[in-house]
Amino acid sequence: MTDINITxxxxxxxxxxxxxxxxxxxxxxxxxxxxxxGLKVLLLERGRMVEHLKDYxxxxxxxxxxxxxxxxxxxxxxxxxxxxxxxxxxQDSKDFLVxxxxxxxxxxxxFQWFRGxxxxxxxxxxSKHCYRWHERDxxxxxxxxxxxxxxxxxxxxxxxxxxxxxxxxxxxxxxxLPQVPDGEYLPPFDMNIxxxxxxxxxxxxxxxxxxxxxxxxxxxxxxxxxxxxxxxxLCHRGCIFGAPYSSNSGAIPDAAKTGNLxxxxxxxxxxxxxxxxxxxxxxxxxxDSETKETTQYFARIVFLNASTLGSTQILLQSKTEDFxxxxxxxxxxxxxxxxxxxxxIGAMAGYSGFKNSYYIGERPASVYIPRFVNxxxxxxxxxxxxxxxxxTSRGDWTRGLNQAGVGAEWKEELTKPGDWxxxxxxxxxxxxxxxxxxxxDPVKKDKWGLPLLNISMAYGExxxxxxxxxxxxxxxxxxAAKLDWVTSFDYDAPPGSVIHEMGTARMGNDPxxxxxxxxxxxxxxxxxxxxxxxxxxxxxxxxxxxxxxALTARACDYAxxxxxxxxx
Amino acid sequence: xxxxxxxxxxxxxSLHAMFPAVLSGxxxxxxxxxxxxxxxxxxxxxxxxxxxATVDIILPATKSASASAVGVHNFLDDVFTAxxxxxxxKLIRDGLKVFTFQWKDQDDKIKFxxxxxxxxxxxxxxxxxxxIVKQCTLIGFFTSQxxxxxxxxxxxxxxxxxxxxxxxENTLAHSVTALxxxx
Numbered sequence: 001m002t003d004i005n006i007t008x009x010x011x012x013x014x015x016x017x018x019x020x021x022x023x024x025x026x027x028x029x030x031x032x033x034x035x036x037x038g039l040k041v042l043l044l045e046r047g048r049m050v051e052h053l054k055d056y057x058x059x060x061x062x063x064x065x066x067x068x069x070x071x072x073x074x075x076x077x078x079x080x081x082x083x084x085x086x087x088x089x090x091q092d093s094k095d096f097l098v099x100x101x102x103x104x105x106x107x108x109x110x111f112q113w114f115r116g117x118x119x120x121x122x123x124x125x126x127s128k129h130c131y132r133w134h135e136r137d138x139x140x141x142x143x144x145x146x147x148x149x150x151x152x153x154x155x156x157x158x159x160x161x162x163x164x165x166x167x168x169x170x171x172x173x174x175x176x177l178p179q180v181p182d183g184e185y186l187p188p189f190d191m192n193i194x195x196x197x198x199x200x201x202x203x204x205x206x207x208x209x210x211x212x213x214x215x216x217x218x219x220x221x222x223x224x225x226x227x228x229x230x231x232x233x234l235c236h237r238g239c240i241f242g243a244p245y246s247s248n249s250g251a252i253p254d255a256a257k258t259g260n261l262x263x264x265x266x267x268x269x270x271x272x273x274x275x276x277x278x279x280x281x282x283x284x285x286x287x288d289s290e291t292k293e294t295t296q297y298f299a300r301i302v303f304l305n306a307s308t309l310g311s312t313q314i315l316l317q318s319k320t321e322d323f324x325x326x327x328x329x330x331x332x333x334x335x336x337x338x339x340x341x342x343x344x345i346g347a348m349a350g351y352s353g354f355k356n357s358y359y360i361g362e363r364p365a366s367v368y369i370p371r372f373v374n375x376x377x378x379x380x381x382x383x384x385x386x387x388x389x390x391x392t393s394r395g396d397w398t399r400g401l402n403q404a405g406v407g408a409e410w411k412e413e414l415t416k417p418g419d420w421x422x423x424x425x426x427x428x429x430x431x432x433x434x435x436x437x438x439x440x441d442p443v444k445k446d447k448w449g450l451p452l453l454n455i456s457m458a459y460g461e462x463x464x465x466x467x468x469x470x471x472x473x474x475x476x477x478x479x480a481a482k483l484d485w486v487t488s489f490d491y492d493a494p495p496g497s498v499i500h501e502m503g504t505a506r507m508g509n510d511p512x513x514x515x516x517x518x519x520x521x522x523x524x525x526x527x528x529x530x531x532x533x534x535x536x537x538x539x540x541x542x543x544x545x546x547x548x549x550a551l552t553a554r555a556c557d558y559a560x561x562x563x564x565x566x567x568x
Numbered sequence: 569x570x571x572x573x574x575x576x577x578x579x580x581x582s583l584h585a586m587f588p589a590v591l592s593g594x595x596x597x598x599x600x601x602x603x604x605x606x607x608x609x610x611x612x613x614x615x616x617x618x619x620x621a622t623v624d625i626i627l628p629a630t631k632s633a634s635a636s637a638v639g640v641h642n643f644l645d646d647v648f649t650a651x652x653x654x655x656x657x658k659l660i661r662d663g664l665k666v667f668t669f670q671w672k673d674q675d676d677k678i679k680f681x682x683x684x685x686x687x688x689x690x691x692x693x694x695x696x697x698x699x700i701v702k703q704c705t706l707i708g709f710f711t712s713q714x715x716x717x718x719x720x721x722x723x724x725x726x727x728x729x730x731x732x733x734x735x736x737e738n739t740l741a742h743s744v745t746a747l748x749x750x751x
Contacts, residue, residue, distance in 0.1 A: 060724075062713070062716075062724065063711070063716060063743070063744070063745045063746075064595045064598070064599065064711065064712060064713045064716055065599075067592060068588035068589065068591065068592040069588065069591050069592055069595060069711050070745075070746055071587070071588035071591070071592075072588070073586075073587075073588040073589055090746060092746075189729060189731075190729060190730060190731025190732070191731050192731040192732055193731075193732050195731070228728070229728065229729065230725050230726060230727055230728055231723070231726040231727065231728050231729035231730075232723075232724075232725060232726065234745065355735060356734060356735050356736075357732055357733070357734070357735055358732075358733055358734075358735040358739055359729065359730060359731050359732065359733060360723070360726055360727075360728075360729065360730040360733055361723060361726035361727070361728060361729035361730065362723075362726075362729065362742065362745075363729045363731070364729075394741065395741070396720070396741045396742060396743070396744050397706065397710045397715075397719070397720060397741065397744065398706075398710075398744060400706050401703050401706055401707075402689075403689065404685050404686045404688075404689035404690075405685065406625055406626045406627075406678075406681055406682055406685050406702070407625065407626075407628065407678060407682065408628050408630050411626075411627050411628065411630055411719070412630050412631070414706075414719075414741075415631075415632070415719045415720060415740050415741060416735075416739060416740065416741055417735055417739060417740075417741045417742075418741065
């Protein structure tokens with residue numbers, strides 16, 4: 001590696017008001033918020049550029065023109081040892097996923113780490129479900145004596161949920177359910193006949209369970225310069241309409257419009273530069289991922305948004321004399337309390353009725369059943385709860401592969417919509433445990449000379465007990481719907497597989513047990529903010545990105561106000 | 569390996585290393601109109617008519633073209649050449665011999681293939697080879713442009729998702745854009 005010396009005016013040219021590390025779902029928001037408030041912002045991204053529209057390679061490719069008809073042949077699979085296990089993995093998505101061969105890590109216990117190292121990160125691939133947390137989600141750690149108390153409550157974040165929902169554009173209904181508080185919504189996606197049938201039958205049999213249309217970061221009407229969804233359900237290729245929210249379709253172009261954004265891809269942050277005299281972050285050391293040259297950038301404040309494990313890895317790599325266990329880690333909590341939701345369990349069903357109803361287009365939204373257990377009191381043999389993300393559709397020609405039949409009549413039958421198929425998958429909260437952790441490997445390094453991350457996480461007894469109820473709940477709801485057949489499933493997938501990894505730099509009131517305060521500000525270093533999933537003190541069961549984005553916007557507002565008062 | 573073991577392995581042909589390349593090559597040849605110009609490498613001369621007739625009994629011309637019009641017999645030829653081992657190829661070849669003996673008029677052929685198909689899906693070992701012939705016929709046809717656009721409703725840009733519309737006799741199923749095969 002070659003050091004580029006900063007001399008003369010070099011440091012000045014490399015100095016910004018703020019550095020944002022990572023351009024994924026929270027990094028994009030941080031860059032947008034800070035630039036719109038007038039700060040000159042350097043946005044660093046370790047991967048390549050992906051420009052909205054221009055770099056969506058397969059956005060309009062017909063299926064018969066996709067390489068290998070979208071299958072990834074074995075000779076290409078060896079680079080994607082972990083990523084190939086993702087449900088989305090195919091020719092049209094793999095370029096937005098890392099090559100595991102370039103970015104290895106160590107699984108001390110099985111952990112599927114799905115990543116996207118490009119501008120936009122995993123905001124190009126996320127499922128886009130957006131549900132607010134409710135008060136009990138924030139209170140539970142304190143009430144049950146688990147983990148650390150959240151330093152905020154629902155009222156602290158509610159205005160920021162609204163702020164993000166209005167910016168991003170969330171389609172959904174105001175359903176009036178306290179466990180998923182209503183937000184600011186565009187019109188919801190349609191339900192089909194099966195969704196409505198399930199909604200009715202479930203409510204009749206289980207009055208406390210509500211099936212609602214998914215609340216999605218996908219536009220149902222034109223909004224903030226992006227166009228509404230056209231019903232292709234190919235969001236993961238990059239959308240030519242900009243309907244699904246991503247940093248690429250939203251935050252980065254909007255940040256760029258201010259004239260205050262500098263975006264530098266191919267920039268791996270090796271460490272943060274700590275000024276021990278001032279007890280502040282002075283800047284960052286980066287390695288250019290293509291040339292391996294190193295350089296430095298400087299700023300008044302730093303927002304660390306490199307994704308849950310990426311941010312924590314940078315802090316661990318930045319250890320100093322004052323912080324021998326990792327920067328901003330006087331608590332010892334850094335790297336610990338790693339969590340991921342647990343899912344891959346539920347039931348599916350088939351139905352030969354409703355033959356006279358179909359739908360136009362493919363809906364990128366699910367139907368959702370919010371948590372209905374342990375809401376007012378804990379009356380189960382486990383703590384916390386789970387929600388359901390469900391999909392319904394009619395069969396296509398592929399049903400012919402496994403059924404007897406030949407000839408004209410059978411062929412014509414295959415060209416028609418088949419039976420209804422219903423899929424109910426539960427997503428459960430996972431408790432924070434100290435021993436679920438990440439650390440830097442003392443020996444193994446990647447091709448840039450940075451230590452590999454060791455990941456050690458296992459689900460616990462609370463999760464196992466909850467899973468029995470998750471499966472049983474799915475079965476009983478589908479049986480109540482009186483469909484033709486119901487069968488349960490449990491994929492027993494390892495941690496990481498839900499791609500909601502959180503924790504390892506948790507928020508808390510007490511600097512002795514947490515890394516960040518109620519503003520996502522490091523207890524130890526006041527100009528360092530961490531607002532991605534690493535900050536989470538618990539997981540709830542709702543998809544987390546909306547909460548990450550709200551925390552980010554809130555922290556940006558706080559940081560800039562402090563800067564204006566010269567307190568940062 | 570016993571005959572039963574070999575039969576079991578036939579079900580894995582779509583997972584063979586070469587299968588995606590073979591399918592991709594076939595679809596490209598459909599597009600550039602050369603699908604029916606290929607020289608067969610698996611099927612012998614005396615088997616060519618049999619396999620063409622067989623795929624057309626499985627998927628004859630209806631509102632969309634027949635399987636052989638799209639060149640599906642050539643796709644099968646490529647799959648059986650590239651994705652099968654010698655034991656598996658022998659199973660297919662021995663199976664096809666049954667057809668050759670039994671050809672009479674068209675009605676008889678259809679009845680015969682219908683019977684074999686039923687036996688194959690009932691799990692009769694003797695006809696298990698037919699399953700892979702049929703499955704590859706379906707895959708080759710329905711993933712082609714003809715199959716995707718004429719034997720399915722290919723909605724490249726639907727305009728918007730509408731949750732409930734009437735399904736009539738003429739309603740086609742949405743074409744599959746993301747192929748996930750599980751045989």
